[in-house]
Amino acid sequence: MKKYNTILFDVDDTILDFKKGEKEALTALFKELDADKKENIMDEYIKINQSLWRDLEKGKVTRDYVLNNRFYLLFQQFGIEVDGEMIENRYRYYLDLQHECIDGATELLESLYQNYRLYIVTNGVSKTQYTRLGDAKLEKYFKEIFVSEDIGYQKPAKEYFEAVINRIPDFDYEKSIIIGDSLTADILGGNRIGIDTCWFNPHKKDNDTEIKPTFEISKLSDFYKILDSNN
Numbered sequence: 001m002k003k004y005n006t007i008l009f010d011v012d013d014t015i016l017d018f019k020k021g022e023k024e025a026l027t028a029l030f031k032e033l034d035a036d037k038k039e040n041i042m043d044e045y046i047k048i049n050q051s052l053w054r055d056l057e058k059g060k061v062t063r064d065y066v067l068n069n070r071f072y073l074l075f076q077q078f079g080i081e082v083d084g085e086m087i088e089n090r091y092r093y094y095l096d097l098q099h100e101c102i103d104g105a106t107e108l109l110e111s112l113y114q115n116y117r118l119y120i121v122t123n124g125v126s127k128t129q130y131t132r133l134g135d136a137k138l139e140k141y142f143k144e145i146f147v148s149e150d151i152g153y154q155k156p157a158k159e160y161f162e163a164v165i166n167r168i169p170d171f172d173y174e175k176s177i178i179i180g181d182s183l184t185a186d187i188l189g190g191n192r193i194g195i196d197t198c199w200f201n202p203h204k205k206d207n208d209t210e211i212k213p214t215f216e217i218s219k220l221s222d223f224y225k226i227l228d229s230n231n
């Protein structure tokens, strides 16, 4: 008998290449705003955005705060006052168009979905996530998609995972595993509810946290080995 029957998948930078899509959307946005010549604007945005999402994971700020203020804070650094919400809407328009898959993602999902129950666990904006998963033709592999915006909590909050578990029929902690690229959102979340975890670490970053994944892989195709060896 196989060990696992339920797999929780993160989306961004686990099955969809968010970093690539983000870069393309920002390039288009900054061009539209005539801001593409500003020095290091892309790197500055990434810095501000990452620190806001970290604050969100720690529960210090709300999701709306992050989305409505990241561009305001960015342009403030260049001495320009902007309507952060309006720019966020334009950014979202460009972001919704991006749906490039991570190498091996479609193949992995295609080969797993008939033998395992697959679910999406993602922090993000519902419309964006549904559009991108639909455009990438990945939606069909999942029994349900749990977006933090709909749940009202985000990974790694215990409340988020409890809501997810409540909606999965016959959820068995022993037979479930979460796979994702974020130690602080996916792996910590899995640890908190007590299920196995698989850290997808394609760039082989050092784990400089206290968070311990059960497994670590650098290619999605290595996930088969984990499932097989636990059969």
Ligand SMILES: [Mg+2]
Binding pocket: 010, 011, 012, 013, 014, 180, 181, 182
């Ligand atoms: Mg991710």
